[in-house]
Each structure stands twice: as structure tokens, then as C-alpha cells.
Amino acid sequence: MKIRPTIGLCGLILTLVLGSLPTSPLWAAEDPATAARLTELERQIAELRAQLAGGSDAAPTPDAAEIARRLDLLAAELERLKLGEVAVEANTSLYGYGPAASKVYRKAQGFSIGGYGEMLYESPNARRDNGSASGRRAEIDFLRAVVYFGYKWNDRIVFNSENEIEHATTGGGTGEASVEFAHVDYLARPEVNVRAGLLLVPMGFVNELHEPTVYLGAKRPDVERVILPATWRENGFGLFGEAGPVSYKVYVLNGFRGEGFTAGGLRGGRQKGGRALAEDWAVVARLDYVPWTGVTLGASGYVGDAGQGTTDSAGAIGAGLTIFEGHAEWRWRGLEVRALVTRAELDDVARLNRKLGLGPTASIGETLSGSYVQLGYDVLAGRGAAQLIPFVRAERYDTQDAVPAGFARNPANDVESLTFGLAWKPFEQFVVKADFQDYDNGAGTGVDQFNVAIGYVF
Amino acid sequence: MSRSATFSDLARRFAGGVGLTAFLAVGPAASARVLLTQEEALASAFPSCTVERTTIYLTPAESARAAELAEDEPPSGVVFVYRATCGGVFGGTAYFDHHRVRTLAETVMVVVTPDGKVGRVEVLAFDEPVEYLPRDAWYDQFEGRPLDDELRLKAAIRPVTGATLTARATTAAVRRVLALHRVLGERKPAP
Numbered sequence: 001m002k003i004r005p006t007i008g009l010c011g012l013i014l015t016l017v018l019g020s021l022p023t024s025p026l027w028a029a030e031d032p033a034t035a036a037r038l039t040e041l042e043r044q045i046a047e048l049r050a051q052l053a054g055g056s057d058a059a060p061t062p063d064a065a066e067i068a069r070r071l072d073l074l075a076a077e078l079e080r081l082k083l084g085e086v087a088v089e090a091n092t093s094l095y096g097y098g099p100a101a102s103k104v105y106r107k108a109q110g111f112s113i114g115g116y117g118e119m120l121y122e123s124p125n126a127r128r129d130n131g132s133a134s135g136r137r138a139e140i141d142f143l144r145a146v147v148y149f150g151y152k153w154n155d156r157i158v159f160n161s162e163n164e165i166e167h168a169t170t171g172g173g174t175g176e177a178s179v180e181f182a183h184v185d186y187l188a189r190p191e192v193n194v195r196a197g198l199l200l201v202p203m204g205f206v207n208e209l210h211e212p213t214v215y216l217g218a219k220r221p222d223v224e225r226v227i228l229p230a231t232w233r234e235n236g237f238g239l240f241g242e243a244g245p246v247s248y249k250v251y252v253l254n255g256f257r258g259e260g261f262t263a264g265g266l267r268g269g270r271q272k273g274g275r276a277l278a279e280d281w282a283v284v285a286r287l288d289y290v291p292w293t294g295v296t297l298g299a300s301g302y303v304g305d306a307g308q309g310t311t312d313s314a315g316a317i318g319a320g321l322t323i324f325e326g327h328a329e330w331r332w333r334g335l336e337v338r339a340l341v342t343r344a345e346l347d348d349v350a351r352l353n354r355k356l357g358l359g360p361t362a363s364i365g366e367t368l369s370g371s372y373v374q375l376g377y378d379v380l381a382g383r384g385a386a387q388l389i390p391f392v393r394a395e396r397y398d399t400q401d402a403v404p405a406g407f408a409r410n411p412a413n414d415v416e417s418l419t420f421g422l423a424w425k426p427f428e429q430f431v432v433k434a435d436f437q438d439y440d441n442g443a444g445t446g447v448d449q450f451n452v453a454i455g456y457v458f
Numbered sequence: 459m460s461r462s463a464t465f466s467d468l469a470r471r472f473a474g475g476v477g478l479t480a481f482l483a484v485g486p487a488a489s490a491r492v493l494l495t496q497e498e499a500l501a502s503a504f505p506s507c508t509v510e511r512t513t514i515y516l517t518p519a520e521s522a523r524a525a526e527l528a529e530d531e532p533p534s535g536v537v538f539v540y541r542a543t544c545g546g547v548f549g550g551t552a553y554f555d556h557h558r559v560r561t562l563a564e565t566v567m568v569v570v571t572p573d574g575k576v577g578r579v580e581v582l583a584f585d586e587p588v589e590y591l592p593r594d595a596w597y598d599q600f601e602g603r604p605l606d607d608e609l610r611l612k613a614a615i616r617p618v619t620g621a622t623l624t625a626r627a628t629t630a631a632v633r634r635v636l637a638l639h640r641v642l643g644e645r646k647p648a649p
Contacts (some may be wrong), residue, residue: 075513079538082556083496083565083582112585114561150587160587188590209620245595277514292618329619334612382613384529384627428626457623458561 057189064148112150112160118143118212118455120219130444142168143453146180158185178272180231189241194238195251200272202249202286203325204228204340212455216336216376216391216423218452222415223370223397227342228325229267235276243292255280258306258319258352261364263410265399266321266344269306280305282321294331299324307348312355320347334381336389341371343401350404363400363407370397376423387425391435394418411442421451431455493612494627496581499567500552502540503578507549512539520641527605527621527637530630537615537638550577551639555631560623566599574643576632584624592625605636 120143124136143166150160161182164196167175183197200208206215206224215221224230238251256275260268271277282304289297306319325342349366358364376391398414421435433453439446459576500509514537516524525532542549551570556563562585569577579597584590599615608614611622611629 072513075536077539078536079554082534082538083554112562112587158587185588205619214620214622242593245593247593290593290595293593293599296619331617331619333616378612382607382610384610387612428623 005458007044009114016111110152112148112152113356114148114150114458115146116211116213116455116457117145118453121452122218122449123451124447124449127447128444129440129446129448132445134447136447156187158187159183160185165184166211181233182273191241191243192239193241194237195240197235198233199236199238199251199253201232201234201253201284201302202251203232203284203302203323204230204342205327205329205338206230207232211457212433212453213425213431213457216374216389216433217421217451218435218453219437221340221372221374221393222395222417223340223342223372226267226399227344227368227370227397228323229265229270232270233273234271234282235273235278236281237316239332245408247288247290248286250283250285253282253284253304255282255304255308256306256319256321257308258317258321258346258348259308259310259356261306261346261352263358263362263364263400263413265365265368279309280318284425296329297325298328299326301325306346310352310355312351312352314351317351317355319349319352321345334378334389336374336376336378338374339372342369344368348405353404353407358407361408361410363403363409365398365402365413366404366440367402368397369401370398385427387423387428388421389425390421391423392418392420414442415446416440417446429457494580496554496567496582499580499582500540500542503552503567503569503580504544504549507542507544509540509542509552512541513537514539514642516641520548520645522557523644524634524637524641527640528630530637531632533567535635537642539642548572553635553638554582555635557631559584559586559590559627560581564624564627566628566631567588568632570636570639574636574639575602576636579628581631586624590621590624592621592628596625597628600632603632605633605640607634609633 023085030415083454114249115313119141121138123138124134126134126136128134144164145168146162146164148160148162150158150299159182162180163178164180165175165177169175170177179198181198181200183195183199186194188194202208204224206220207228207230209215210220218227220230233255235257236251236253238249240249240255241247248424254271256266256269257271258269260270262268282302284300284302287298302321302323304321306321307317310317310319321344323342323344325340327338327340329339330337344365345367346364349364352358353363356364372393372395374391374393376389378387380388382384395417396415400409400413403409417440418438421433423431423433425431431454433455434451436448436450438448502560516533516535516537521532521535538554540552542552550572553568553570554565555568556565558564563583564581564585567578567580567582569575569580579600581591581597589598596616596618600609603609603614607631609629611617611626615629
């Protein structure tokens with residue numbers, strides 16, 4: 001292929017356009033080298049204008065062909081500035097890849113920044129389902145303020161991190177500052193890349209994609225907080241990639257700390273990357289398949305011990321844990337449907353219960369399970385940037401689906417909920433959500449509640 | 459417990475295996491780079507063709523018309539158009555659009571077929587994290603689409619969970635290009 005330039009002679013228009021370059025938002029943040037090139041362009045334009053106006057005594061007035069040639073050079077320079085690295089000659093060592101396969105995460109070098117936040121108002125019912133006082137009060141919380149920092153050393157090696165303050169402050173023990181993830185990626189090829197650091201466990205929808213504009217509902221789905229304990233992150237390393245309609249992640253991570261498990265689930269066993277016990281490790285793998293654009297089918301599995309060196313009179317408590325999860329999503333025009341099912345099985349629960357001194361109905365679950373289905377429809381779909389999405393979500397989970405002999409299930413942990421509400425996005429990066437949640441449990445102590453949240457990403 | 463010991467041993471062995479696999483898989487290729495330049499993109503879109511670059515200067519009225527059609531901000535007054543001739547026959551037109559996704563930029567090439575529809579959309583540069591880059595198949599949705607009310611996210615173009623900002627930015631870029639192409643097509647030939 002050969003590219004041939006042709007020339008236009010609207011010098012004054014070009015001058016005006018080039019004169020406006022510094023106001024362009026994408027160029028304004030460029031480096032000093034770009035600024036120098038712009039200055040040089042301006043100098044050349046001024047020279048051309050002077051020559052067009054009658055010229056200086058120092059230089060002979062160029063003919064029309066020469067002016068046209070110079071304008072073409074300036075136009076080409078302008079395009080190079082617009083396109084940045086794309087216009088630069090490439091090292092085309094692509095291990096046999098065609099150009100169409102060469103879509104890569106590429107920024108020459110330097111920092112990137114982003115973030116999100118959400119504020120949540122919760123107004124629980126004063127009464128439980130059985131008529132007793134709930135004892136709960138309305139609360140408004142700046143739940144999360146998050147900043148992403150990234151740094152790119154080169155096209156291959158990239159760092160990214162999520163740094164969060166929860167509940168607005170770390171004073172008084174009400175909030176916490178956490179690194180949610182921090183990892184270095186080695187981007188080798190689309191099919192095989194390497195990641196190491198503090199990693200988000202790739203299970204379910206929400207754990208990895210938990211920005212408030214991504215999920216419906218003022219609060220994250222309960223199943224993805226209680227059974228899959230988002231935000232769930234541990235230290236480790238692994239591989240990720242995609243080939244055609246299939247993508248995968250396989251990580252090796254430090255395991256849970258089983259001494260943190262409760263009758264309410266696995267959440268307290270997360271080690272969150274801080275001085276995590278590493279006596280026991282786990283493997284987690286995820287596979288997603290996109291048969292058609294808009295349809296995703298996926299599954300993930302986690303296998304590992306949670307004992308972390310805990311012992312009793314019989315010796316080490318292994319606390320082997322297995323979690324499986326399957327998910328599906330369909331997005332078509334304004335419609336978005338999600339479904340997820342998950343189940344966890346834990347070994348050595350009776351020994352853990354005794355070790356932790358848990359009472360007859362406070363056993364850690366030997367089996368935990370949960371599922372939900374969610375349906376939303378953007379009634380403004382296809383009409384512009386704004387979105388208005390009524391939605392409904394039905395969930396069921398039980399953190400004590402099974403308990404060891406000698407212990408009893410607490411029916412309060414067998415929960416069903418129905419959430420329905422509205423999400424309004426005036427533009428893609430800001431959302432206002434309001435919903436009502438009807439909670440029922442086996443003990444009749446469910447507390448319904450009304451929620452309002454705002455969220456932003458940048 | 460024998461099962462617990464098995465889990466632990468499996469995990470440790472797997473960790474070693476993954477590390478070795480990673481080294482073998484990516485180690486030898488570490489010095490290579492993967493870039494898609496403007497010239498590569500044009501070559502992939504118009505193989506064995508002659509591509510002619512033209513610099514076009516829009517009038518204020520044309521800029522306003524393009525903005526109206528795209529339902530976007532007015533375009534730059536200087537437009538770079540790449541017209542391909544393949545075997546003596548007009549093969550299509552390519553435009554490059556550089557825009558912001560989230561906080562960082564993306565550059566795409568949009569090829570317009572001789573009948574004014576999208577031929578293909580190719581990503582040349584993507585500065586955001588790779589997680590925000592839709593799969594190749596997502597870009598295929600644009601092929602054959604004209605500039606109409608259906609060319610919008612959540613209309614003919616399906617969104618991508620987790621990459622909605624990219625999807626929206628790319629859809630807007632394609633609308634800008636088709637609008638520009640239509641405006642240039644409405645120009646009267648020079649006398």
C-alpha cells in the first residue's frame with residue numbers, strides 16, 4: 001500500500017486551526033516536547049503568513065508550489081500531533097500477528113489516575129417481619145472514596161492499584177483505609193499475560209467490577225457480599241488472557257484464614273493482603289465465554305485450605321474450602337439480565353467450631369449457597385447519554401445450608417430478598433439509585449429497608 | 459485430614475507449575491513489541507490498494523452540520539481523509555478519531571465504504587487499562603451500519619459490562635466520522 005498526500009491551499013484556515021491547538025483538551029496535557037513542536041509550528045506559520053503578506057527583505061517570496069508544500073508538511077505535522085504514537089513508525093515484530101490482532105494497552109509511559117465513590121442512605125423498617133422492634137436506625141454513609149493509580153513502564157509492564165477509604169474516616173474505628181488491589185501485569189500476548197500482587201479474586205460479577213455505575217441497586221447483591229465476599233482480594237499471582245470468545249484467569253493466592261469464619265459466612269476470613277498467613281494457598285480459576293456480543297456465560301472455582309496452621313488436640317485443622325460459581329448475562333438494547341448461582345463447602349467445621357468456641361446455633365456453615373436473578377431495562381435506551389433503568393432482583397442465600405452433627409442451623413441465616421428500584425444516569429459516569437428491599441428469613445426476623453445511593457466514576 | 463493435605467499440596471504444586479508455565483510462555487518473547495500504527499491499520503483495511511491522503515478544511519457551516527448529524531461537538535476544522543483506490547476502483551475512505559475514554563485516550567480508525575456505511579472499526583491505541591477494551595467481536599457490530607438513529611449504544615450497538623465508557627466513546631466516534639463523511643459528500647464539486 002502506498003499513501004500519497006494531496007494538498008489544499010487554505011492557509012488562513014489552517015493558521016486559525018493550528019493557533020487553537022493549545023486549547024484542545026487531549027493535547028493540553030501533553031509533554032514539553034509536544035509544546036515545543038507546537039511552538040515551532042506557530043513560528044513556521046507566522047513565517048508563512050509574513051511571506052504571503054509581502055515577505056521580508058531577508059528571504060525571497062516562495063512560489064505557490066512551495067507554499068503548498070510547506071502547508072502540506074504542517075498539515076502532516078498536525079495529524080501526527082493528533083494521533084500521537086499511532087503515527088510513529090512501529091517496530092513490527094509481532095510474532096506473526098496481523099495488525100488486526102495487535103490491539104494492545106499502550107501508553108508510552110507514565111501515570112494514570114481514576115476513581116469512584118458512593119454515598120448510601122439506608123432507612124430500615126422499625127419493625128421486623130414478626131412485629132418485634134428492629135432496633136435499627138436510618139443511616140447515611142459515604143461508603144467508599146476510591147482512587148486508582150497506575151503506572152506504565154513500557155508497553156509490556158503495567159502497574160495498577162485501587163486505594164480506598166471506607167466510611168469516610170479511619171478515626172473512631174468507623175472506617176478503614178485499604179488497598180483493594182495492587183498488581184503488576186506483564187502483557188505478553190492476548191492469550192497469555194502474567195499478573196502478580198494483591199489481586200481481586202475473579203469470582204462472580206461484582207468482585208472485580210464493583211464500581212457503583214456498573215451494578216444495579218443502591219447496594220451490591222447480598223449473594224456477592226455474603227457467599228462471595230466482595231470486595232475479596234488476596235495476595236498472589238497468575239495468568240490471564242483471552243482467545244476469540246473465551247477469556248480466563250487462573251491465580252494462586254494465599255488462602256482464607258478459617259478462624260475468621262462465622263455463622264454469617266466467609267467474609268471474616270478474608271486476609272485482604274495485610275500480613276496474610278501463608279501456610280495454606282488456594283487456586284482460583286475463571287472462564288468466560290461470549291457466544292454472541294451481549295451474551296456472557298461463565299463459571300469459576302476456588303480450591304484451597306483455610307487452616308493456616310490452626311491446630312487442636314488432634315493436630316492441624318486443614319479446613320479445606322471449595323467454592324463454585326456460575327453466571328450468565330444477557331444485554332440487548334435496553335435490557336440487561338443477570339443470573340448467578342454459587343455454593344461453598346468447608347471441611348473440618350466441627351473442629352473449627354470447637355476451636356473458636358461457637359455455640360450450638362452459631363456453627364460455621366459446612367455448606368453455604370446462594371443465587372440471584374436480576375432484570376433491568378433502560379427505558380431511555382438509544383436516545384442519548386441519559387439512562388433510566390427500573391430493575392428488580394430476587395436473591396436467596398443460606399450461610400448454614402448444612403452444619404456438622406451436634407450443631408443446629410439458625411433459620412435467620414436462610415434469607416430471601418426482593419429488591420426493586422430505579423437507577424438514573426444523567427451521563428455514564430454518575431448514577432443515582434433508589435430501591436426498596438423486602439427481606440424474609442426462616443426466623444421471621446427480616447427487616448425491610450429503603451435505600452438511596454449516588455455514585456460516580458472518573 | 460487427608461483431603462486438607464491434598465488441597466494444600468495441590469495448590470503448592472500448581473503454583474510452581476503456573477510460574478514455570480508463565481516463564482516458558484512469555485519469557486522468550488519479552489523483547490518484542492506489539493504496535494498498530496496508522497500505516498499498519500490502513501494496510502490491513504486496504505491491502506494491495508493505493509491510499510491517498512487529503513487534507514480538507516471545513517467551513518464553519520460544514521462543522522456545524524457535522525456536529526448536528528453526529529449530535530456531538532463540532533469537529534476540528536482540519537480533516538484528514540484517506541481514500542483508497544483498489545485496482546482502479548474506489549475502495550473506501552478511512553478516518554482516524556482520537557478521543558478520551560475515561561481519563562485516558564483511545565485512537566480508532568473508522569473505514570467508510572463507498573456507499574457511506576461503516577466498513578470496519580479498528581483500535582490503534584488504547585491508553586486505559588486493558589480491562590476496559592471490548593473484545594474484537596464487539597467492534598464487528600458497526601460493520602454495515604449507516605448513520606441513523608439505530609447507531610447508538612443500547613440501540614443497534616450492544617453495551618459491554620465493565621467497558622461501557624469505551625463502548626460509548628467508540629460509538630460516538632463512529633457517529634462523528636459518518637457525520638463528517640456525509641458532510642464532505644454533500645460538497646459541490648469544484649467548478
